[in-house]
Amino acid sequence: MIQKSSAGNWLYGLALTLLLPMLAQAAEPLESWKDGSSKASIMAFVEAVTRDGSTDFVAPAERIAVFDNDGTLWSEQPGYFQVLFAFDEVRRLAPEHPEWKEQQPFKAVLENDHQALAAAGMDGLMKIVGATHTGITTEAFSANAKAWLAKARHPKSSRPYTEMVFQPMLELLDYLRANGFKTYIVSGGEVAFMRTFAEEVYGIPPEQVIGTTFVTQFQPGDGNPSILRTPRLAHNDDGPGKPQSIDSIIGRRPVLAFGNSDGDLQMLQWTAAGKGKRFMGLVHHTDSKREWAYDRQSKIGKLDKALDEANAKGWTVVDMASEWSRIYPFDARP
Amino acid sequence: MIQKSSAGNWLYGLALTLLLPMLAQAAEPLESWKDGSSKASIMAFVEAVTRDGSTDFVAPAERIAVFDNDGTLWSEQPGYFQVLFAFDEVRRLAPEHPEWKEQQPFKAVLENDHQALAAAGMDGLMKIVGATHTGITTEAFSANAKAWLAKARHPKSSRPYTEMVFQPMLELLDYLRANGFKTYIVSGGEVAFMRTFAEEVYGIPPEQVIGTTFVTQFQPGDGNPSILRTPRLAHNDDGPGKPQSIDSIIGRRPVLAFGNSDGDLQMLQWTAAGKGKRFMGLVHHTDSKREWAYDRQSKIGKLDKALDEANAKGWTVVDMASEWSRIYPFDARP
Numbered sequence: 001m002i003q004k005s006s007a008g009n010w011l012y013g014l015a016l017t018l019l020l021p022m023l024a025q026a027a028e029p030l031e032s033w034k035d036g037s038s039k040a041s042i043m044a045f046v047e048a049v050t051r052d053g054s055t056d057f058v059a060p061a062e063r064i065a066v067f068d069n070d071g072t073l074w075s076e077q078p079g080y081f082q083v084l085f086a087f088d089e090v091r092r093l094a095p096e097h098p099e100w101k102e103q104q105p106f107k108a109v110l111e112n113d114h115q116a117l118a119a120a121g122m123d124g125l126m127k128i129v130g131a132t133h134t135g136i137t138t139e140a141f142s143a144n145a146k147a148w149l150a151k152a153r154h155p156k157s158s159r160p161y162t163e164m165v166f167q168p169m170l171e172l173l174d175y176l177r178a179n180g181f182k183t184y185i186v187s188g189g190e191v192a193f194m195r196t197f198a199e200e201v202y203g204i205p206p207e208q209v210i211g212t213t214f215v216t217q218f219q220p221g222d223g224n225p226s227i228l229r230t231p232r233l234a235h236n237d238d239g240p241g242k243p244q245s246i247d248s249i250i251g252r253r254p255v256l257a258f259g260n261s262d263g264d265l266q267m268l269q270w271t272a273a274g275k276g277k278r279f280m281g282l283v284h285h286t287d288s289k290r291e292w293a294y295d296r297q298s299k300i301g302k303l304d305k306a307l308d309e310a311n312a313k314g315w316t317v318v319d320m321a322s323e324w325s326r327i328y329p330f331d332a333r334p
Numbered sequence: 335m336i337q338k339s340s341a342g343n344w345l346y347g348l349a350l351t352l353l354l355p356m357l358a359q360a361a362e363p364l365e366s367w368k369d370g371s372s373k374a375s376i377m378a379f380v381e382a383v384t385r386d387g388s389t390d391f392v393a394p395a396e397r398i399a400v401f402d403n404d405g406t407l408w409s410e411q412p413g414y415f416q417v418l419f420a421f422d423e424v425r426r427l428a429p430e431h432p433e434w435k436e437q438q439p440f441k442a443v444l445e446n447d448h449q450a451l452a453a454a455g456m457d458g459l460m461k462i463v464g465a466t467h468t469g470i471t472t473e474a475f476s477a478n479a480k481a482w483l484a485k486a487r488h489p490k491s492s493r494p495y496t497e498m499v500f501q502p503m504l505e506l507l508d509y510l511r512a513n514g515f516k517t518y519i520v521s522g523g524e525v526a527f528m529r530t531f532a533e534e535v536y537g538i539p540p541e542q543v544i545g546t547t548f549v550t551q552f553q554p555g556d557g558n559p560s561i562l563r564t565p566r567l568a569h570n571d572d573g574p575g576k577p578q579s580i581d582s583i584i585g586r587r588p589v590l591a592f593g594n595s596d597g598d599l600q601m602l603q604w605t606a607a608g609k610g611k612r613f614m615g616l617v618h619h620t621d622s623k624r625e626w627a628y629d630r631q632s633k634i635g636k637l638d639k640a641l642d643e644a645n646a647k648g649w650t651v652v653d654m655a656s657e658w659s660r661i662y663p664f665d666a667r668p
Contacts, residue, residue, distance in 0.1 A: 061539060064541075138581055182541075191582065191585070192585070195585045205395060206584065206585030206586050207398075207516075207583070207584045207585055207586065209585065213582050216578045216581060216582065217574070217578075218574035218575075218577050218578055218600050218604070220600070220603065223607070224607055225577070225600070225603050225604055225607050227577060227578060227581050227604075234569075234582075235568075240551070240552035241552075243552050243559070243561060244550045244551075244552055244561060247472055247550060247561050248525065248547050248550065248568075249541070249583055250540065250541045251525070251526070251529045251540030251541055251543065252540050252541065266552050266554070266559070269554065269559050270552070270559055270561075273555075273557070273558055273559050
């Protein structure tokens with residue numbers, strides 16, 4: 001018999017306060033996912049690993065979900081957004097580097113010379129990334145990235161890059177977190193760049209963002225220490241680098257992994273090989289009208305071997321064109 | 335007016351279940367800390383950064399607390415426990431390596447020859463660590479470490495190493511977490527070794543353990559991928575390596591840092607230089623009776639420059655002998 005004391009009322013109110021947000025969230029999960037095989041496979045997986053007494057139950061602490069970023073959580077055309085940032089930084093910094101006018105690959109960027117840029121290849125790109133991402137402190141770099149994200153606009157949509165994120169994936173992140181999953185980014189993108197927007201845009205805090213890293217140097221300063229970014233690559237978080245960083249930084253094997261390209265294959269394989277029920281997903285860029293359509297022949301986000309393996313093993317392949325009712329948050333609700 | 339429905343009863347029960355552990359925990363925080371300057375400084379700091387409306391308030395997401403492990407959370411005498419593990423592993427693996435009988439530094443370990451071991455120096459130690467920590471998969475290594483921790487006993491106490499942890503620091507970790515802090519280990523110890531016991535012993539999950547790492551290789555296997563540990567050091571998480579890994583892996587500056595040696599100085603400096611209120615603490619090993627007494631002259635856990643800086647800057651220096659009523663969980667309550 002419960003006493004109708006004021007303590008009881010207060011506890012009842014507290015319980016309601018705690019429960020109502022959960023009920024509200026449960027109302028319409030995955031709103032922008034059309035009913036179909038991908039939505040069904042996601043919901044069946046989450047139900048199986050979270051239901052008490054399920055033979056596939058996974059303890060909350062083990063509910064690690066990892067997501068690639070470029071092409072999986074946001075678009076990556078006409079070029080990786082971080083590369084477009086690097087090009088804009090070359091233009092911004094050009095007055096301090098008059099020599100760039102005659103020096104490749106910087107000259108190509110300043111003259112918008114696509115042919116010369118392509119000729120400079122990966123070495124050229126690394127020079128551009130080095131000049132715009134390193135030789136400065138971690139705090140200065142974050143400030144530069146934030147300033148760019150605040151004013152830069154995507155060449156096709158004229159929207160901020162942080163709006164070029166996939167609404168269905170935002171809903172998936174929310175849905176997983178509401179079911180006790182810890183969501184991580186594991187991306188070939190450079191980690192400090194992604195951290196400048198991941199918390200606000202994806203709800204993923206800095207400590208759950210894993211990416212490519214540069215070697216840094218601790219500088220004691222005069223009572224005001226700083227951390228300098230050097231041009232030497234510490235870890236390339238692509239391909240086999242993804243399961244390596246997951247092991248090194250998370251120290252647990254994910255139960256769910258989502259990617260969109262061959263650079264995600266090893267992360268998906270590593271996830272799949274764990275004991276118990278797992279979920280492996282690929283975003284397949286099939287929508288030339290609302291986004292872009294590309295896979296096996298693309299230079300950016302090439303999806304070939306991973307698509308074969310996904311098909312052979314029954315992983316979930318999301319057909320953007322037919323399975324997503326909206327692509328971006330700014331798209332009208334259907 | 336609340337309805338006495340069964341839903342109400344259930345909600346009331348839920349609220350009690352949620353609240354009772356908090357009330358129990360709040361009863362006696364830091365029980366093994368004697369009233370004194372260290373306990374007072376910890377409690378004043380936590381109160382200041384967690385109280386709503388405080389000018390020093392720190393949002394829960396930013397409440398990052400970092401702890402060294404060896405000498406800060408557990409003992410490190412008569413040698414780093416992980417080094418004692420490596421010696422035991424040499425003995426265990428010796429039958430598979432008959433050549434070790436004649437080969438230094440392994441011969442020295444097998445013959446318990448302290449002089450030859452000292453002569454082998456850091457190079458010799460690295461050979462021993464390489465032979466016992468690398469050349470195997472991450473899963474095999476974790477199994478080895480767990481097996482050792484289950485049966486090995488400390489030479490002085492004859493207790494499992496996982497009982498040689500500091501009861502006051504366990505209470506501090508609990509107290510911080512109860513106040514919304516996220517507790518991390520940032521240690522010179524190798525990360526996979528620490529992860530085998532950190533969750534059970536300290537309540538710190540694998541993804542909040544940061545340490546020294548080896549370069550790994552992803553091995554696709556035949557549908558059964560594994561991660562191989564190679565002998566090449568990826569990151570030495572000591573001295574300046576600590577703020578570097580904090581920046582790279584956590585991506586936020588801690589508001590509280592605790593260490594015990596000069597290897598923690600840069601982590602403390604990095605923490606201290608952040609904006610707003612910070613807490614920097616050192617465990618000072620002053621108790622030759624219940625633990626060990628050592629500082630400026632010690633080869634293990636040398637505390638010299640960091641002690642000077644702590645004294646100069648008013649950081650908290652914990653006098654184990656006078657400020658801790660118990661050292662280990664197995665010590666009787668006073």
